[in-house]
Amino acid sequence: MINMPRLRVAMDLCIEQLPTLLKIEQDGAVSVTQLLPRVLSQLRALSVYSKTCSSVGAEERISESMGYVLQKECQWFNCLLYYIRHSLQVLEHCVLGGSPAIPPSLESVVDSLQCNIVPTDWLHPDSQPSPHILTSWLKDFSRRHKQLSDWVRRGIVPNPNSEPLIGRGQLTSVWLGGLANPGALMTSPRHEKAAMAGCSVGEVELRCSLAKSYLSRDDNVSDSEQGLVISGLYLEGASMDLDKEYLVEPTSAISQLPDLFVSAVIPEEEEPRPEDRNEADDLEVYRCPVFMNRARQFCSFTLPMKCSKTAEHWVLAGVAIVLDIRDASNSWKLVPSNFKQ
Numbered sequence: 001m002i003n004m005p006r007l008r009v010a011m012d013l014c015i016e017q018l019p020t021l022l023k024i025e026q027d028g029a030v031s032v033t034q035l036l037p038r039v040l041s042q043l044r045a046l047s048v049y050s051k052t053c054s055s056v057g058a059e060e061r062i063s064e065s066m067g068y069v070l071q072k073e074c075q076w077f078n079c080l081l082y083y084i085r086h087s088l089q090v091l092e093h094c095v096l097g098g099s100p101a102i103p104p105s106l107e108s109v110v111d112s113l114q115c116n117i118v119p120t121d122w123l124h125p126d127s128q129p130s131p132h133i134l135t136s137w138l139k140d141f142s143r144r145h146k147q148l149s150d151w152v153r154r155g156i157v158p159n160p161n162s163e164p165l166i167g168r169g170q171l172t173s174v175w176l177g178g179l180a181n182p183g184a185l186m187t188s189p190r191h192e193k194a195a196m197a198g199c200s201v202g203e204v205e206l207r208c209s210l211a212k213s214y215l216s217r218d219d220n221v222s223d224s225e226q227g228l229v230i231s232g233l234y235l236e237g238a239s240m241d242l243d244k245e246y247l248v249e250p251t252s253a254i255s256q257l258p259d260l261f262v263s264a265v266i267p268e269e270e271e272p273r274p275e276d277r278n279e280a281d282d283l284e285v286y287r288c289p290v291f292m293n294r295a296r297q298f299c300s301f302t303l304p305m306k307c308s309k310t311a312e313h314w315v316l317a318g319v320a321i322v323l324d325i326r327d328a329s330n331s332w333k334l335v336p337s338n339f340k341q
Helices: 004-017 038-054 064-095 104-113 134-154 182-197 311-316
Strands: 173-175 205-210 228-231 234-236 239-241 246-248 254-256 260-265 284-293 299-307 320-324
Touching (some): 004 064, 004 104, 004 134, 064 104, 064 134, 064 182, 134 173, 182 205, 182 228, 182 299, 284 311
Parallel strands (some): 173 228, 246 299, 284 320
Antiparallel strands (some): 228 260, 234 320, 239 246, 284 299
């Protein structure tokens, strides 16, 4: 049974609060240079990167791999937004004819909207089920748009027609929960480090510590170290000792982590000398899985975190990082695509 007044309110809310499309150029015809072996593009990207990093005052540029990830994030957002607006437009015409005029393909959307639930078709497969109700999801969606549009405005997202795919400026911080595929973004620094060091990606690992804003000026995070400050992380099943920077027994079911500074390193090069080793260097490292939400349907990537006990202890405790905990009490409940009130 369709509740037309409730459906109409939900549709008007969506139409009013949905953002505009991101202003990125569409892919054009493939040029001759783009048909050359991809290795030429990689060499040019590395050449540009090395020159800009070695010269003082030169314009900073992000790597081609990271530029590709950001471009795909923007394209996915635009495709999803277009699909949502198209669905609402079709639904508006159907509503005028009453319940019989609504096609079967939109029944799941109607059932969700009139119950203030986000339609499954509007979600990335890795983000299902959504921990949001419709109103909070719209606010979250607008926040995602703001982050992406800011990168486009600053020129960080490369032009789709450029070759190689290198944007201007430097990406220094990111809200991971605002990305459709955060794992791809966290993998790009490893690819970049491996290319510059001439080694395989498997030899490069991520290292994380508290962001500079939470560290004293005398700490060992150098200004020249390349990395990303990531925010919007929630730790479930454990807590973090902010002074010693390692996992401890939980003080609450879930707690927000401070911003983390993540960089790509080659472990062999980072091994401290025997005389420089301290207590923290002997701690075990737990590869903490990072999930999109508390449903834990998809592990995006892992972050190495030092811990006060063995790594096995935290595995058995189910310790994980969650990117989206909105409406946490119901975030584990699946909402099937054929849900009906």
